[in-house]
Amino acid sequence: MPELPEVETTRRGLERHLEGQRIARITVRDRRLRLPVPRRLPSLLGGATIKALTRRGKYLLIDCGAGTLIIHLGMSGRLWLPDPATPPEKHDHFDLLLANGTVVRLRDPRRFGLVVWQRGDPLRHRLLAHIGPEPLSAQFDGTVLHRATRNRSAAIKQVLMDSRVVAGVGNIYANEALHRAGIHPGLEARRLTLARCGILVEKIRETLNAAITAGGSSLRDYVGSDGMAGNFQSEFLVYDRAGKPCVTCGAPLRGIRQGQRSTFYCPKCQKR
DNA sequence: CGCCAGGCCTGCACGC
DNA sequence: TGCGTGCAGGCCTGGC
Numbered sequence: 001m002p003e004l005p006e007v008e009t010t011r012r013g014l015e016r017h018l019e020g021q022r023i024a025r026i027t028v029r030d031r032r033l034r035l036p037v038p039r040r041l042p043s044l045l046g047g048a049t050i051k052a053l054t055r056r057g058k059y060l061l062i063d064c065g066a067g068t069l070i071i072h073l074g075m076s077g078r079l080w081l082p083d084p085a086t087p088p089e090k091h092d093h094f095d096l097l098l099a100n101g102t103v104v105r106l107r108d109p110r111r112f113g114l115v116v117w118q119r120g121d122p123l124r125h126r127l128l129a130h131i132g133p134e135p136l137s138a139q140f141d142g143t144v145l146h147r148a149t150r151n152r153s154a155a156i157k158q159v160l161m162d163s164r165v166v167a168g169v170g171n172i173y174a175n176e177a178l179h180r181a182g183i184h185p186g187l188e189a190r191r192l193t194l195a196r197c198g199i200l201v202e203k204i205r206e207t208l209n210a211a212i213t214a215g216g217s218s219l220r221d222y223v224g225s226d227g228m229a230g231n232f233q234s235e236f237l238v239y240d241r242a243g244k245p246c247v248t249c250g251a252p253l254r255g256i257r258q259g260q261r262s263t264f265y266c267p268k269c270q271k272r
Numbered sequence: 273c274g275c276c277a278g279g280c281c282t283g284c285a286c287g288c
Numbered sequence: 289t290g291c292g293t294g295c296a297g298g299c300c301t302g303g304c
Contacts, residue, residue, distance in 0.1 A: 002278065002279090003278060003279090006278075032300095034279090034280080034281080034299070034300095058279075058280095072279080072280090073278095073279090074278090074279055074280085074299095074300090075277070075278055075279055075280095075300085075301095076277085076278085076279095076300085076301075076302090091301080108300095108301095109300080109301050109302070110277090110279095110299085110300045110301050110302085111299080111300055111301080112279060112280080112299070112300065113279090127280095127281090151292080151293085152293080152294095153293080153294080154293080154294065154295095158294090161279090161280095163279095163280080170278055170279070171277095171278060171279085172278060173278095217278080219277080219278060239278095259294085259295075259296090260295090260296075260297090262276090262277085274304105275303105275304090276302100276303085276304085277301105277302090277303090279299105280298105280299095281297105281298090281299090282296105282297085282298085282299105283295105283296095283297090283298105284294105284295090284296090284297100285293105285294090285295085285296105286292105286293085286294085286295105287291105287292095287293090287294105288290105288291090288292090288293105
């Protein structure tokens with residue numbers, strides 16, 4: 001499911017319901033996620049008060065003071081507030097019950113997501129420690145991208161999806177941003193000029209911001225934390241549109257494979 | 273049945 | 289020898 005915009009949409013939807021609330025109970029129904037959900041979670045979290053809900057890349061961080069609950073939604077995860085009377089379903093692996101009765105529920109059929117605990121600074125966790133700059137922050141600009149790509153012979157699209165280069169850009173938004181920037185996804189990353197790096201950064205931001213504004217993209221089962229589906233998928237210019245006309249020039253869009261992932265691009269608008 | 277799917281970690285091979 | 293890099297495989301379920 002989720003790339004940065006979907007995770008950010010989830011964060012924004014949950015934030016005001018979580019912050020300042022005390023955690024009354026934890027229910028773990030299946031701890032077999034990408035990493036096992038720690039057994040000691042209930043004792044670590046019970047009675048803790050949530051200080052903030054933040055995001056780093058595609059990770060959600062629930063700051064509980066003494067430590068942080070780190071949640072990743074993987075490919076198929078969703079975190080939302082069900083009606084507390086709604087019984088959990090088959091893939092509802094994890095619930096937080098807040099003292100005011102609110103239930104925060106994690107559903108993840110494929111179990112590529114995770115829930116872990118980090119004492120102290122969550123950014124020191126090994127999963128977060130080497131993540132690159134946030135794409136919507138001032139830490140990420142054309143110069144930074146240019147430097148990060150200098151010795152990379154891999155295709156720019158694959159390098160964009162490398163979380164050490166920039167956080168949170170997944171398959172959909174790598175495709176979309178490259179189209180908007182007029183850059184061929186197969187271009188060797190180190191061949192990008194500084195000027196084009198600047199344009200690409202701008203287009204990555206533009207794409208992510210537009211997606212966040214639309215409430216994320218709803219493919220298959222994804223819906224936001226309020227139960228509302230995002231609708232950025234209706235604004236996709238290239239993703240999953242192989243053979244359809246380019247919105248800009250009308251040429252048929254191409255679908256190829258890069259590193260076992262689907263790539264879509266316009267052979268006319270996107271230059272090497 | 274086989275293939276595909278929004279992620280991302282691991283281990284191996286390779287070149288400098 | 290060591291490091292960075294590139295690539296394939298694996299983790300899962302569900303839908304077509």
